[in-house]
Amino acid sequence: MISQRIETEEDIQIIKEYALLPILLDMLARDMDELKIYRDKIVYNHVLFYLKEVECAIYPELQSIKSKMRTRDIKVLNTEMNSLGINVEYKVRGYIHHFTMLRSLVKAELMTMLMKMRRRLG
16 A cells, blocks of 8 residues: 555646646737737637637636645645746645656647647537
């Protein structure tokens, strides 16, 4: 049996999603702003609608993750982005841990999250 003090794969996945979802929100906001130059194009409203739909789906997901974190006694202490990627310091059941995701992995994870959301949204 795994000790309750050791972080599980599910704990790590929850923390990873908690760290990545705000990045995804920032990315969507940036992209929606940059797309304004195409306001006169026919496809603009369709793309903007889709991006807003994804953005709206992220907030309940974030709430669900926060709830899971409370239940599992997980706290993210610090999230730092730099040119190499993202560093996360977190506490699981009283023990402090860290992980780093390189920029390429962050990008791949964000694309995977977007694809999953796209499937769920239909």
